[in-house]
Amino acid sequence: MADYHCRSLRRAVNAFLDPCPAPSAPAPGPAAPVFLIGMMGAGKTTIGRALARALGRRFVDVDQLIEERCGVRIPTIFELEGEAGFRRRETGAIDECSRMEGVVLATGGGAVLSAENRRLLAQRGIVIYLRARAEELYQRTRHDRNRPLLQTADPLGRIVELLAQREPLYEEVADVVVDTGRSSVPRLVQRILPLLQQCGKPVVAAAELPPLENP
Numbered sequence: 001m002a003d004y005h006c007r008s009l010r011r012a013v014n015a016f017l018d019p020c021p022a023p024s025a026p027a028p029g030p031a032a033p034v035f036l037i038g039m040m041g042a043g044k045t046t047i048g049r050a051l052a053r054a055l056g057r058r059f060v061d062v063d064q065l066i067e068e069r070c071g072v073r074i075p076t077i078f079e080l081e082g083e084a085g086f087r088r089r090e091t092g093a094i095d096e097c098s099r100m101e102g103v104v105l106a107t108g109g110g111a112v113l114s115a116e117n118r119r120l121l122a123q124r125g126i127v128i129y130l131r132a133r134a135e136e137l138y139q140r141t142r143h144d145r146n147r148p149l150l151q152t153a154d155p156l157g158r159i160v161e162l163l164a165q166r167e168p169l170y171e172e173v174a175d176v177v178v179d180t181g182r183s184s185v186p187r188l189v190q191r192i193l194p195l196l197q198q199c200g201k202p203v204v205a206a207a208e209l210p211p212l213e214n215p
């Protein structure tokens with residue numbers, strides 16, 4: 001079975017059946033934003049940076065932006081404001097960054113938990129789900145203390161749990177699914193580039209969006 005698929009055909013059929021299609025959705029432009037989603041350790045930050053370099057585009061990481069704005073690391077935000085506080089900041093940052101023309105955006109692993117985030121991502125850009133198995137995610141994250149949800153006695157068990165909960169949400173919002181497996185980062189970038197070309201998804205341009213709620 002192919003390790004990726006593009007959902008633009010289904011969207012095109014839905015748009016055809018929809019009696020009131022969005023009047024202003026433009027044809028896909030070369031600068032449609034690219035959003036990377038997936039679990040902690042999927043490689044969103046690492047592959048996102050390399051992909052942006054290959055495309056000559058700007059790279060933004062939602063987690064890093066939140067940390068820069070707050071002046072503290074994510075575990076401290078969780079300690080002070082709880083996960084709910086972090087999620088509010090995350091939605092604000094996704095709303096802001098998903099308006100950036102041509103951006104390659106690495107989201108946080110839990111971005112898809114919010115229906116609002118899923119809507120923003122699906123509407124505004126090409127969404128790539130970087131998929132990996134629980135054991136791989138565990139190996140890639142086990143030495144990093146900056147992921148508060150994995151600071152438990154059984155991080156692998158936690159990853160299995162989170163993956164089961166989130167997999168349908170990643171699948172729901174993804175235009176393209178890429179199995180990362182044992183592929184190297186440069187190889188993954190080379191696999192993603194043609195998929196972006198083929199995807200052909202219409203996205204809503206930033207100029208057509210309502211203003212940011214809390215600029």
Ligand SMILES: Nc1ncnc2c1ncn2[C@@H]1O[C@H](COP(=O)(O)OP(=O)(O)OP(=O)(O)O)[C@@H](O)[C@H]1O
Nearest residue numbers: 039040041042043044045046108109140183184185
């Ligand atoms: N395809 C890959 N092969 C080998 N190592 C990888 C691969 N992708 C990512 N890694 C490594 O896994 C670790 C985690 O990757 P990264 O930080 O990019 O994940 P992430 O998806 O951004 O996670 P988070 O949601 O926590 O921000 C890094 O050390 C990175 O170098």
Ligand SMILES: O=C(O)C1=C[C@@H](O)[C@@H](O)[C@H](O)C1
Nearest residue numbers: 040063074108109110147148
């Ligand atoms: O998977 C998650 O819920 C998270 C992933 C990270 O990217 C950070 O956004 C944060 O640690 C939460």
Ligand SMILES: [Mg+2]
Nearest residue numbers: 044045063106
């Ligand atoms: Mg990251």
